[in-house]
Amino acid sequence: MAALDTRHPSLLRANQTALLVVDVQEAFRPVIDGFDQAVRNCRILIEGFMILGAPTVVSEQYPKGLGHTVAELAEALPVGTPVVEKLRFSVVGVPELDAVITASGLRRWVVCGIEAHVCVNQSVHDLLASGHEVVLAADAVSARTPANRQIGIDKCVAAGAILSSTEAVLFEMLEQAGSDEFKAISRLVR
Secondary structure (H helix, E strand, C coil): CCCCCCCCCCCHHHEEEEEEEECCEEHHHHCCHHHHHHHHHHHHHHHHHHHHHCCCCEEEEEEHHHCCCEEHHHHHCCCCCCCCECCCCCCCHHHHHHHEEEEECEEEEEEECCHHHHHHHHHHHHHHHCCEEEEEEEEEEEEEEEEHHHHHHHHHHHCCCCCEEEHHHHHHCCCCCCCCCHHHHHHHHC
């Protein structure tokens, strides 16, 4: 007889969750409010997902004009991480990203990135509309202004995304202390 699962269904599990990093690109560095903190938290998520064996997908909005994913994140990506260029604001509807999302077989996505009210917002809405569950790591999301960041977050939550934080996401996926993964993630968030 299988053990009774008493965890709440909205809590994240490492084997059921993927990370989507939206458009954290070099041209945004001088214009995004709290850019360094958002990048720091995106990196913690990337490294934490790698420790937990959960996949990461990265999008880049028009890299010819906006540059590629910032070095702080690019160097942390596990080998083979899909990094897909796009012109659409949403990741959904970009054939290569649709294929990666579908091939993952995962329905639950943690989303982080830039800008909260544009590409993050539209990606979250479209992921939700296509039947995915979305957790928004709010401390790993930003925009040019604090007002637009907040509007983006509010719209995502109103549409059905679950609001969370970098640490909450990773410790939910860990489920308990005492493992090597717990020790590694604890070092990341210090």
